[in-house]
Amino acid sequence: MRDTDEGNQLPKKKRRLSRLQRDDSRQSTEAWVTEVKSESESYWSSPGKTETEPFQMPAGPDTMVNSYGLNDPYHQTLLQKPSEENGYCDRGPIAALFNVGNTCFLNSVLYTLRYAPSFLHKLHHLNCDCEFLIRQAQIKEGFYSLGRNGKNISGVNLNVRTQAAFSKLHQVYMSLCLNEIKEREESFQPTSFLHALREVNPMFEGNQQHDAHELLVCIIDILRETCEFIYQQNNFIERITPPPSASSTSSTFKSVMRKSLKFSKIIRSDKRTTSLRENRSEGDFEKYLNGDSDGKDDINGLYPEDHHPSSQSTLFDDFRGVSLLRTTCLECEQVTERKETFCDICVPIQYDEEKDVDELYQSIIVTEEYLMDCNKYWCEKCLRYNEAKRCVKFEKLPRLLTLHLKRFSSGFGNSLTKVNDYMPTPLLLSCFCEECLQMKGSDERSHFYTLYAIIMHVGQVSVSGHYVAYVKQTDQGQDYMFCTKDKPKTSSLSRGTSINSVASNSNNMLDKGTISKYLMKLSSKSFNGSSGNMNSREVDMKNRHIPTCKGTDCCSIRRREMDDSEHTWLQCDDHKIQPLSTDDLLDMLSPSAAKSGSGTPYLLFYSRVDL
Amino acid sequence: MLPAHKKIQQPNAASKKVMVSFVVRDEHEPKHRAGINSLQYDAAMDRLFSAGRDSIIRTWNCKKLNDPYIQSLEHHTDWVNDIVLCCGGKNLISASSDTTVKVWNAHKGFCMSTLRTHKDYVRALAYARDQERVASAGLDKAIFLWDINTLTALTASNNTVTTSSLVGSKNSIYSLAMNPSGTIVVGGSTEKVLRVWDPRSCQKLMKLIGHSDNVKSLLVNRDGTSCLSGSSDGTIKMWSLGQQQCILTIREHKEGVWALAANENFDFVISSGRDHRIYITNLKTINTKLVTEVQNPVLKICPNPNFSGIWVATDESTINYYDLNEDSDTMELTDGDCNNETIVPPKMTIEGAPAIKKYHILNDKRHILTQDSQGNVCLYDVLQIKKLEDYGQIDFDEMVKEKFKLTYVPNWFNVDLKTGFLTIHLGQEETDCLCAWVNGKEIGLTTPPDQKVNYGSVLLGALLKHWRYTVMEDEKEEISKEGNSSNPPSLSNGVIQVPQHTPVIFTEVGNRTLYRVAVHDCGGPTETHILNETVPEWVREVLILKKTSKFIKISFYLLPLTEVSTKTPKRERLVANDFVQVQKIIEHVSEKLTGAECANTACPSTASNSEKTNTSLPETQTLLLDLIDILCNDQVLDPNMELRTVRYHIWKSSSDLTLHYRVNKNV
Numbered sequence A: 001m002r003d004t005d006e007g008n009q010l011p012k013k014k015r016r017l018s019r020l021q022r023d024d025s026r027q028s029t030e031a032w033v034t035e036v037k038s039e040s041e042s043y044w045s046s047p048g049k050t051e052t053e054p055f056q057m058p059a060g061p062d063t064m065v066n067s068y069g070l071n072d073p074y075h076q077t078l079l080q081k082p083s084e085e086n087g088y089c090d091r092g093p094i095a096a097l098f099n100v101g102n103t104c105f106l107n108s109v110l111y112t113l114r115y116a117p118s119f120l121h122k123l124h125h126l127n128c129d130c131e132f133l134i135r136q137a138q139i140k141e142g143f144y145s146l147g148r149n150g151k152n153i154s155g156v157n158l159n160v161r162t163q164a165a166f167s168k169l170h171q172v173y174m175s176l177c178l179n180e181i182k183e184r185e186e187s188f189q190p191t192s193f194l195h196a197l198r199e200v201n202p203m204f205e206g207n208q209q210h211d212a213h214e215l216l217v218c219i220i221d222i223l224r225e226t227c228e229f230i231y232q233q234n235n236f237i238e239r240i241t242p243p244p245s246a247s248s249t250s251s252t253f254k255s256v257m258r259k260s261l262k263f264s265k266i267i268r269s270d271k272r273t274t275s276l277r278e279n280r281s282e283g284d285f286e287k288y289l290n291g292d293s294d295g296k297d298d299i300n301g302l303y304p305e306d307h308h309p310s311s312q313s314t315l316f317d318d319f320r321g322v323s324l325l326r327t328t329c330l331e332c333e334q335v336t337e338r339k340e341t342f343c344d345i346c347v348p349i350q351y352d353e354e355k356d357v358d359e360l361y362q363s364i365i366v367t368e369e370y371l372m373d374c375n376k377y378w379c380e381k382c383l384r385y386n387e388a389k390r391c392v393k394f395e396k397l398p399r400l401l402t403l404h405l406k407r408f409s410s411g412f413g414n415s416l417t418k419v420n421d422y423m424p425t426p427l428l429l430s431c432f433c434e435e436c437l438q439m440k441g442s443d444e445r446s447h448f449y450t451l452y453a454i455i456m457h458v459g460q461v462s463v464s465g466h467y468v469a470y471v472k473q474t475d476q477g478q479d480y481m482f483c484t485k486d487k488p489k490t491s492s493l494s495r496g497t498s499i500n501s502v503a504s505n506s507n508n509m510l511d512k513g514t515i516s517k518y519l520m521k522l523s524s525k526s527f528n529g530s531s532g533n534m535n536s537r538e539v540d541m542k543n544r545h546i547p548t549c550k551g552t553d554c555c556s557i558r559r560r561e562m563d564d565s566e567h568t569w570l571q572c573d574d575h576k577i578q579p580l581s582t583d584d585l586l587d588m589l590s591p592s593a594a595k596s597g598s599g600t601p602y603l604l605f606y607s608r609v610d611l
Numbered sequence B: 001m002l003p004a005h006k007k008i009q010q011p012n013a014a015s016k017k018v019m020v021s022f023v024v025r026d027e028h029e030p031k032h033r034a035g036i037n038s039l040q041y042d043a044a045m046d047r048l049f050s051a052g053r054d055s056i057i058r059t060w061n062c063k064k065l066n067d068p069y070i071q072s073l074e075h076h077t078d079w080v081n082d083i084v085l086c087c088g089g090k091n092l093i094s095a096s097s098d099t100t101v102k103v104w105n106a107h108k109g110f111c112m113s114t115l116r117t118h119k120d121y122v123r124a125l126a127y128a129r130d131q132e133r134v135a136s137a138g139l140d141k142a143i144f145l146w147d148i149n150t151l152t153a154l155t156a157s158n159n160t161v162t163t164s165s166l167v168g169s170k171n172s173i174y175s176l177a178m179n180p181s182g183t184i185v186v187g188g189s190t191e192k193v194l195r196v197w198d199p200r201s202c203q204k205l206m207k208l209i210g211h212s213d214n215v216k217s218l219l220v221n222r223d224g225t226s227c228l229s230g231s232s233d234g235t236i237k238m239w240s241l242g243q244q245q246c247i248l249t250i251r252e253h254k255e256g257v258w259a260l261a262a263n264e265n266f267d268f269v270i271s272s273g274r275d276h277r278i279y280i281t282n283l284k285t286i287n288t289k290l291v292t293e294v295q296n297p298v299l300k301i302c303p304n305p306n307f308s309g310i311w312v313a314t315d316e317s318t319i320n321y322y323d324l325n326e327d328s329d330t331m332e333l334t335d336g337d338c339n340n341e342t343i344v345p346p347k348m349t350i351e352g353a354p355a356i357k358k359y360h361i362l363n364d365k366r367h368i369l370t371q372d373s374q375g376n377v378c379l380y381d382v383l384q385i386k387k388l389e390d391y392g393q394i395d396f397d398e399m400v401k402e403k404f405k406l407t408y409v410p411n412w413f414n415v416d417l418k419t420g421f422l423t424i425h426l427g428q429e430e431t432d433c434l435c436a437w438v439n440g441k442e443i444g445l446t447t448p449p450d451q452k453v454n455y456g457s458v459l460l461g462a463l464l465k466h467w468r469y470t471v472m473e474d475e476k477e478e479i480s481k482e483g484n485s486s487n488p489p490s491l492s493n494g495v496i497q498v499p500q501h502t503p504v505i506f507t508e509v510g511n512r513t514l515y516r517v518a519v520h521d522c523g524g525p526t527e528t529h530i531l532n533e534t535v536p537e538w539v540r541e542v543l544i545l546k547k548t549s550k551f552i553k554i555s556f557y558l559l560p561l562t563e564v565s566t567k568t569p570k571r572e573r574l575v576a577n578d579f580v581q582v583q584k585i586i587e588h589v590s591e592k593l594t595g596a597e598c599a600n601t602a603c604p605s606t607a608s609n610s611e612k613t614n615t616s617l618p619e620t621q622t623l624l625l626d627l628i629d630i631l632c633n634d635q636v637l638d639p640n641m642e643l644r645t646v647r648y649h650i651w652k653s654s655s656d657l658t659l660h661y662r663v664n665k666n667v
Helices: A002-009 A012-024 A030-036 A047-052 A073-080 A104-114 A119-144 A160-181 A191-200 A212-236 A246-257 A271-282 A284-290 A294-302 A357-365 A434-438 A477-481 A488-504 A512-528 A536-545 A582-589 A591-596 B011-015 B148-152 B396-402 B455-463 B465-482 B525-534 B537-543 B582-594 B607-612 B618-627 B643-651
Strands: A321-329 A335-342 A345-348 A368-371 A377-379 A384-386 A388-396 A400-406 A408-410 A416-418 A428-430 A447-458 A466-472 A569-573 A576-580 A600-610 B018-024 B036-042 B047-052 B056-061 B069-074 B080-086 B091-096 B101-105 B110-115 B122-128 B133-138 B143-147 B164-166 B173-178 B185-189 B193-198 B203-209 B215-220 B226-231 B236-240 B245-250 B257-262 B268-273 B277-282 B287-293 B298-303 B309-314 B319-323 B348-350 B356-361 B367-372 B376-381 B386-393 B413-416 B422-426 B437-439 B452-454 B503-508 B512-518 B553-560 B573-577 B628-632 B657-663
Touching: A104 A119, A104 A160, A104 A191, A104 A212, A104 A447, A104 A466, A104 A569, A119 A160, A119 A212, A160 A191, A160 A212, A191 A212, A212 A600, A321 A377, A345 A357, A357 A428, A377 A388, A388 A434, A569 A582, A576 A582, A582 A591, B018 B455, B036 B309, B047 B080, B056 B080, B091 B122, B091 B133, B091 B148, B101 B148, B110 B148, B133 B148, B133 B173, B143 B148, B143 B185, B173 B226, B185 B215, B185 B226, B193 B215, B193 B226, B215 B268, B226 B257, B226 B268, B257 B298, B268 B298, B356 B396, B367 B396, B422 B455, B452 B455, B455 B465, B455 B537, B465 B525, B512 B525, B553 B582, B553 B643, B573 B582, B582 B618, B582 B628, B582 B643, B582 B657, B628 B643, B643 B657
Parallel strands: A345 A400, B036 B080, B036 B298, B080 B122, B122 B173, B173 B215, B215 B257, B553 B657
Antiparallel strands: A321 A335, A321 A388, A368 A388, A377 A384, A400 A600, A408 A416, A428 A447, A447 A466, A447 A600, A466 A569, A569 A576, B018 B422, B018 B503, B036 B047, B047 B056, B056 B069, B080 B091, B091 B101, B101 B110, B122 B133, B133 B143, B143 B164, B173 B185, B185 B193, B193 B203, B215 B226, B226 B236, B236 B245, B257 B268, B268 B277, B277 B287, B298 B309, B309 B319, B319 B348, B356 B367, B367 B376, B376 B386, B413 B422, B437 B452, B503 B512, B553 B573, B628 B657
């Protein structure tokens, strides 16, 4: 219902967006764009409109439409004097996200992902592939279904809701990119993504604060499903026979995937995971654990090691690690191992001043515990409950490692209490994968982790309080510079059409050249050392030689000159973005700051640096 | 043979959940049925004591090895983990995973007392010969010291015993050692360190760090100056307690070291463990040689006094004796010598019996197929508590398939194989144990036709028959004293015969055994007294107060099968007992269709109702069966099929069962 309503109201700007999209996906999205086009995209570009018709929620029966927005004094002041507080104006604004009512949990995660190394670039290509494949599937379907109209191919297709959410996620970053290119001061309102998200997971319905971690898990899951879809499509698109039901595979896969790693120390106090514990004591869980879990097979089936489907799945792979659960019965000393995929590691707050930071995290994360007392282990060899030793090790850590500090635990009753204790946030973290741990000296280790973002939580309860993201500005230009995905051939082809389309929409001067020029200017600076005083023709010439990824024009972060290393960090508090120096950040992360209650690190984001 | 069972739990024990179990076994079990955790050799009598995982301690005559079995010491209900022979072979102390320590008369073979101080599996014992003291330790991290002379003097009236405990262990204790003079106690745990105490003062003396895994075997020399430890990390370490450090590490074993034996002066040590290999190491020259390689992981090595040979216990039920050949001293040990020459056959063998390793409960929830460690497949009857058939070494899964019956009875018991015997745990809750109703005649009872009996209550009645009788007699006396003449309890109804030697076990949740009693002993005065305190309240209600448990109801829809239904008829929701057979529904349909006889009371919604309607003559019944078909999921149902079977095997859904009926016009 709402689709049609809003379809009628689509502002002209929207067309521009879809144009851009089309360019990027090598005109592959004509049909798809019109079909999947968001209901409420209009909000992103027109602040005036938001005032008149604020943030409609999807057609949920009891949505809290209009209950915030206008009533939110915070919001109103912002509308009156948009983005004056946005610092850094001298070098062009940094695109900001607007709090559309308790959505700081959403904004903080979106900021974090935006600044995750290589994330946007991979997202761009994932989106291209996704759109391309969906169009392909539709064409094929159209071909084969002649005469049997309306036959659904949902078995092959990506879940429509997931697909919409993924597309909306991409659009968020497109819009932010656009804002930066156009040097717009206003903040973007990620309402349409929020709607799509609620379609995927009703948990996020209602105008309430949510756990940023839950959201992150949900977004990564969307990415996983999308990557999975592309992998399957790549495998099966050429076949006439439909591929095996995607839903069944993904459900088992999901069951393993969705679990983030929990540690027993928490499990005991964590209501949400007690069921797991109970099962275990029944022995069923153990059987499940030992019975070389189906989930693992599925993972292997989908992603055979060292045989990844080009780069499509790597976006999800960046978040995917493999843990190893090794259980040894203390009577017969039989060892059972189980591998499990995870996307974040839950870290209980157990600060120990005596340990150095690496040691601390390692000791908390790489654990060895005993299954004892009422929680003995069902040994299949001894046919009884015995004590057992259980080790958690990490066979593979993801490129983008997320540490989830266990700040919220269920206390008495159902209330979640927050642990405000200090926990150090190291800027650099030694790797603790099994391979690295086996190497005695830290010099031999081949990689380490560097902090790229933090989500801080201010307040006492997870469902209230406030989330603020701190992100590190890193130069991601090289991803685009050396991207070989867009080969010159296709590049020139799409370039031609893009010029055509620009010509046909003469009022729309936003062609890809603008940002390319900007990028080239910078890149020529950094790589050639020469001044970037080139005209557009030169840029075009240069573009033909250096394969520049079109992602730069689509959803990238605008590169800014960082003349000094003073302000490498950004404090992203909804629409307010403040640059911070590393020292400022370290001050904020110090134990004294933690005591002052200004906020506690909740989610730590690290990226792997290979030596 | 009446075990003095003094320290029965406190009154509040009744409030804890108690599980009733029993063991399916022969009256005499002269062979071990599972692995053997410990051995003790009585040189004076030339007898061997073996502590079985089958919960039984057995005595063997080593002079008569063609028929060595002397007797069984039966009172534990779980693995016996360790035994020590004390008082010059007069008494035996045993530690078990049933959380108890028991004191036995070793010669006569009866249990003198039971110590219930430990809260988890008791894993290890240590004995100070000169002091007649014994220490017990377990997974509850506690070490208790016992004076054996006090323990053996315990009687029913004098049943208090004081114990001192050694505290400080942070982890579960797996090994324990004490020197003969009782000046030093060493404990090995999953903490990976050895902790040393002075048992006289109960003071912690030291902590020895060095192992990288659990310590499973410990020895202390005569004067308590050094100590040998065998660990799951595969090493054997010798420690100087004076220097408080490791002075020797032997890395011969490839896997965990589980068993050590040495003379009191520590001239040499014999070791074995998970890697099946038995080594002897001269501790002066540090010269190690392989004694033999055995078939299974070694749990205990028991040398005879002059160290001319060793008894070896493994996780298999057979005990072997190997000579320690003096001549082979010259045989140098080379790396990785796995050739057959190293496998010396045992000189003597005490044969064991196979343990049950696998089971499958048949759909009738009465018969169990099992497979033992030798591959033999057997069929057991839970209700008669006996083995019905031995099929020999055949394919287990094939047999499971062959025995498949299209029927469904709810689960009312669990099976446990930890002792190698078939142990049946009845459902802990009333609702679990008493959920299975079947036809009385099916299980061979002389009940009126169509009388339903409950598996759980029938079996409980048989197991506790003597106790029930005693209790009811007592009550009758009281009643007659009061002059009341209420209806006398009848015992005739629904009684089945079970083997009278069957042990009945009452366990608190968490594996703490409260009481073990044979069926035929249940009526004795002591036993009745203990049972009165131990039997769960719901069992008492069922047996004494004759409380019948509720039937399980299944609700379903009954609709006419129409070719194309344009209008959906009003769905009639019916409720019936889960054991109601399809033929009752056919009768209901016919009544509904004819509407003549009992138009008002057509619905078989209660059991009594459906039973009363069974007045029609057999001829008319068969006629009805031909006339009306009941279908579920497009499948015509057998009139003898029970409703629960239909739901479980044919409907296969948790939603309300939907049945269709069809009138056969051909007939």
